[in-house]
Amino acid sequence: MxxxxxxxxxxxxxxxxxxxxxxxxxxxxxxxxxxxxxxxxxxxxxxxxxxxxxxxxxxxxxxxxxxxxxxxxxxxxxxxxxxxxxxxxxxxxxxxPKRIDEQRRIGAFFDRLDSLITLHQRKYCGVASWMLGVALVRLGSESDGAFGEMKHVLR
Known part of the structure; x- marks a missing residue:
């Protein structure tokens, strides 16, 4: 190779x-x-x-x-x-840092922080996705949603 x-x-x-x-x-x-x-x-x-x-x-x-x-x-x-x-x-x-134990603590801290940030980003994406789904269901409803009302107006 x-x-x-x-x-x-x-x-x-x-x-x-x-x-x-x-x-x-x-x-x-x-x-x-x-x-x-x-x-x-x-x-x-x-x-x-x-x-x-x-x-x-x-x-x-x-x-x-x-x-x-x-x-x-x-x-x-x-x-x-x-x-x-x-x-x-x-x-x-x-x-x-010269001391390896200090390097380990710092590395572990930032590793946990990175994991926490990733968790919150996923949680945010999940909530945003859920809210979009609710909005689309609401808007697409024929009985009381905006798109439903528009269908009645266009008939």
């Missing part, structure tokens, strides 16, 4: 492509599958010490952008792919 890196569950990949949502690329951990492959344009790594969940949370923020900005140059053809050498990337400074 030349031209690709093989990732294992828990390893990270840095996609150096810029986008509106990720102006300095995106760093994600492989979570859903045991293995995956990415182009050799990605920078891949595994965390040797520290809390992996904390790092996932950290890379979801923009706190790491500044260190990448210092070493990044856009490709010659201006195609949105940052020109960052793996050696330079691994020399960047990131700000994380």
């Amino acid at each position: 030349s031209g690709y890196f093989l990732l294992h569950r828990g390893e990270f990949a840095y996609n150096k492509s810029t986008s509106t949502d990720s102006p300095w690329g995106a760093i994600k951990r492989l979570e859903k599958y045991d293995m995956g492959c990415v182009s050799t344009l990605y920078i891949c790594f595994e965390l040797l010490s520290g809390d992996s969940d904390f790092l996932v949370t950290y890379y979801e923020t923009d706190r790491w952008y500044k260190s990448v900005q210092l070493i990044a140059a856009e490709g010659a053809r201006n195609h949105g792919l940052l020109n960052i050498a793996p050696d330079d990337f691994f020399e960047t400074q990131i700000c994380i």
